[in-house]
Amino acid sequence: MDGRAGMWRLAGLVAGLTGLATSYTAAMVLTIRESPVVAIAEAVIRLTPGPVADFVIRFFGASNKALLLVMIFLIVSLVFAALGTAARTRWWAPLAGYSVLALLTAAAVLLQRGSGPVDLLPVVIGYLTWLVVLALLVTPLRRAERAAREPARPAVPTDVPPVGSPAAAQGRRAFLVRALLVGGAAVVVAGAGKVLGSGRRAVEETRRLLRIEGAGQTPPPRGSSLGVDDIASWQTPNDEFYLIHTALVVPAIAPVDWRLRIHGLVEREIELTYDDLLARERTEAWVTLNCVSNPVGGDLVGNALWTGVLTSELLAEAGVLPGADAVLQTSEDGWTCGTPLEALTDDRGAMLAVAMNGEALPIEHGFPVRTLVPGLYGYVSATKWVVDLEVTRFADFSAYWTQRGWGERGPVKIASRIDVPRSGESVPAGNVAFGGVAWMQGTGISAVEFSVDGGPWVPADLGRVPSADTWVQWAGTTEVAPGDHLVRVRATDSAGNVQTDVERDVLPDGATGLDEVDFTTTDTTDTAAG
Structure with missing residues (x-):
């Protein structure tokens, strides 16, 4: 077996595992979520077909998730080693491979409920760490390979051919020293992440177990939800x-x-x-x-x-x-x-x-x-x-x-939104349903109207609210012919103020203007006949 190839595999493995260590530590410090590897495992669990998942649970029992994590770790370790080998002849191969891994990991993180941009930071940090460490490790290996291709010149004339290039041996020694130092640093970083993250997780566990007496005793009012699919839930989880x-x-x-x-x-x-x-x-x-x-x-x-x-x-x-x-x-x-x-x-x-x-x-x-x-x-x-x-x-x-540059006092403005239909959605022509939410905290909403293609304003039905401080669901229907259309919505507050159609940016104290959605209606009769 080519010993030099083994060093390239080792370079890829050390670089990859160091990237994992830094992403783990970043996840422990920056978020209250688990590491990106756990996010991948959770994505695998969610995407596994039911019968397969049932078999795994029956066969492996309570250890099935731990086994999955071990399998993922082994697989990515093999991938890291393979990418290190590829770097020997194609510099772009590990870059492409690790970029794909980073994108898949980012997708797995975003699949977690409640995730946001900050949860991607550990993935980015791990990716950048891998780039730096791989470059650090392969540099002496490339020097060693270049030196190995150049025969060493003996200091004293001899009939015995030189065994190897001192420069090549020096390059390999430099690689091994760097790999040892980086590997040790990765262990320290991962350990630090575990220590630093333990405090955050202790707080989360305290929060999870905390029961606040009397909290959650006020149910949503009956009739707050109009029962229209795809309108934002009156209570936001x-x-x-x-x-x-x-x-x-x-x-x-x-x-x-x-x-x-x-x-x-x-x-x-x-x-x-x-x-x-x-x-x-x-x-x-x-x-x-x-x-x-x-x-x-x-x-x-x-x-x-x-x-x-x-x-x-x-x-x-x-x-x-x-x-x-x-x-x-x-x-x-x-x-x-x-x-x-x-x-x-x-x-x-x-x-x-x-x-x-x-x-x-x-x-x-x-x-x-x-x-x-x-x-x-x-x-x-x-x-x-x-x-x-x-x-x-x-x-x-x-x-x-x-x-x-933002305003000093920040009172809210009348606002309304269209949730149904979605922008660009195609719906059957005829009696088309529209709906969404509107809000004006402190004053309340007294009316919501919608208009299709600049036509007359159609009054919408409103859900019930417990006070003036919550949004209200609105819904209504009107006849719409086949074709492309534009619907707008406006709200009126309980003081009689009608939402302005003057468009203003969010800076300095909140956006104004009317929400509008383009949609298409199709003739279902023609479709059925076709």
């Missing part, structure tokens, strides 16, 4: 709720370590522990949240049941001093937002939320405590992992997003 934050590493705060300080222009400073907060009287409300970055017709909006403690009661206890008009909120990760004082002290129900849809807040949504202020965009109100509330004046500070 936690793992489908939109997620926007600036934290590269999501804070993982154990409840026992959480503290909230209320200070500034107050008569008395307050510091609360998590137990202090849970010991207070709690409130529960259905509230729709939407992001200021949500474009017209976008999906950065969701509706959930929130449980928490009213900020109005806490600020009343602190005693707000005259002259204050704002509260500067600060997150554990340093993010800040400025909230109008009246929004936290009036009767709209602003709260320090501890539960979402009946369970303790998910870590990525602010566990253990976040703020929630109906009627304001999240960038001026919804602080995840909140640890500090400073009563102050807008004139005395500039918060994270206002420093970047």
Whole structure:
């Protein structure tokens, strides 16, 4: 067997396993998810046909998942070694092969429920690590092979041919030293990832087991859902709720370590522990949240049941001093937002939320405590992992997003969205169904209308809502002839304000305009006849 070929295989294996080690550590530190290898295993499980899965479970029992992980590890190790061998003669082969592996892994990660762009970072980090390490290892091997092709010149004339090139031997020694150092570093990195990730997973386990008394006792109102397929669910599940934050590493705060300080222009400073907060009287409300970055017709909006403690009661206890008009909120990760004082002290129900849809807040949504202020965009109100509330004046500070050109106070705007039909969808001509959601927190929606091809506005049916702070489902039908069409929607709030058709970008304080969807209707009679 060619010993030099074995070194190329070793280079591919070490580079690949080092990439896996760094991606594992990145997953432990940056997310609360498992490593990319586990994501692949979960994708395999989901895609395995039922009869095959049943056979595996019966044959291997409780060890079937562990066996799957071992098999995946062995397979990718063989692939890494093969790519190392390929690098000997075709430099592009390992690049192409590993790129395919990275894309497949990214797809597996995105198949996980609730995954987002940050969950792809471990894959990217592992891929880049592999590129660097492979280049580091193959460089001395290439030098050794070039030297081996050039016969060594003996220092003293002799009839005995040279055994080998000193330069080639030196290159192989350099490779072995590098491989040993990189392999050792990979072990250290993987071990560090396990240690660093254990704390985050301990917090997640604490959160999972935490039961907040009284949370989830308010069911959706009867009639909130109109029963139309493909309209967004009136209650947004936690793992489908939109997620926007600036934290590269999501804070993982154990409840026992959480503290909230209320200070500034107050008569008395307050510091609360998590137990202090849970010991207070709690409130529960259905509230729709939407992001200021949500474009017209976008999906950065969701509706959930929130449980928490009213900020109005806490600020009343602190005693707000005259002259204050704002509260500067600060997150554990340093993010800040400025909230109008009246929004936290009036009767709209602003709260320090501890539960979402009946369970303790998910870590990525602010566990253990976040703020929630109906009627304001999240960038001026919804602080995840909140640890500090400073009563102050807008004139005395500039918060994270206002420093970047966004509006100071951020009240929500009337909005509506078409969910049915989807853009570009083909539906049977005739009595066509339309539907979607509309919202205007704090005021509520009184009417929704839709128009096809610039025709008359058709009133839609509305679902029931528990308050003015949630979105409402809307649905309706109208006769549509075969062909290509465009439908628009508009909402009217409970104060009589009609949603504007003037188009504005999300910057500086939220988008305006009417959502519209193009669709096609087909003559089913002609289709059947054909």
